[in-house]
Amino acid sequence: METRDPETDDLAEEAPPGWVLRTPTRWREIWPVPVMAVLLAAVEVLGGIGFGGVFALVVGLTAAALTTAGAVALFVTSWRAYDEQTVEASWRGHVTHVVVAVTTGGVVALATLLVGLPFGMLFGLVALPLTLTSARAVPRFDHLAVMWAFGVVGAICATLAVIGLTVDDVSRVQRPAWIAGGVFALFSAVIVVHQFRAAARAPLR
Numbered sequence: 001m002e003t004r005d006p007e008t009d010d011l012a013e014e015a016p017p018g019w020v021l022r023t024p025t026r027w028r029e030i031w032p033v034p035v036m037a038v039l040l041a042a043v044e045v046l047g048g049i050g051f052g053g054v055f056a057l058v059v060g061l062t063a064a065a066l067t068t069a070g071a072v073a074l075f076v077t078s079w080r081a082y083d084e085q086t087v088e089a090s091w092r093g094h095v096t097h098v099v100v101a102v103t104t105g106g107v108v109a110l111a112t113l114l115v116g117l118p119f120g121m122l123f124g125l126v127a128l129p130l131t132l133t134s135a136r137a138v139p140r141f142d143h144l145a146v147m148w149a150f151g152v153v154g155a156i157c158a159t160l161a162v163i164g165l166t167v168d169d170v171s172r173v174q175r176p177a178w179i180a181g182g183v184f185a186l187f188s189a190v191i192v193v194h195q196f197r198a199a200a201r202a203p204l205r
Contacts, residue, residue: 017205019094019139024082030075033097037071037104044111056115063111070100091205098142102149109153113160116173118180143199147192154188157181 024030041064048060073096081093112118161182164175 017139019205020087020090023085023090023093024078025085027082030078030082034071034075034078037067037074037100040104040108041065041067041071044108047111048115051115059111059114063107066107067104070104074100094139095141098145102145106149106153110156113157113177113181114174116171116177118177118184138198138202139205140199140202141205143195143202147195147199150188150191150195154185154192157188158185161185 044060044064044067046060048057048063051060077089077093077096081089083089158181160178161180164170164178164181170178
């Protein structure tokens with residue numbers, strides 16, 4: 001569909017996609033998200049310590065390591081996009097942001113579920129598809145990233161649900177949370193199908 005300038009009736013220049021408009025143009029736009037990711041990593045470590053037990057500590061430290069790696073990747077790609085100011089650099093930054101976002105959401109969801117706190121499933125993974133629906137145009141990569149995130153987390157949730165139902169050594173705190181994760185596994189299957197169909201209709205960029 002053609003868009004015309006209402007004043008000149010000439011074809012109007014198409015607006016750049018949102019991921020281009022989000023390219024940092026000032027230094028202070030680079031560091032806030034990476035810093036928040038580092039703070040989240042600190043919370044994950046404190047949560048692992050506060051929850052008690054070796055298992056919770058290992059889960060917290062692993063989640064923090066993955067989140068910190070994401071923070072570093074965000075900073076590097078954002079700085080390069082700011083420095084280069086090219087479409088390709090902006091796209092690399094966008095891809096990194098999407099990958100880090102879905103990975104962080106999955107890590108937090110699984111970490112909290114593993115230690116017996118299923119409310120963490122609501123973080124990121126439930127809200128992420130809603131953010132895609134509010135965008136003017138969502139690249140195919142975004143839909144595929146969400147699809148894979150839900151697929152992986154859903155598969156792990158289904159595995160934990162089976163373990164919770166069949167293994168006697170699971171603690172009384174973890175068992176109900178792991179079984180409840182089976183509900184999220186079903187929800188994930190629906191999201192995977194929806195995002196796959198959306199990806200087929202979405203623009204490449």
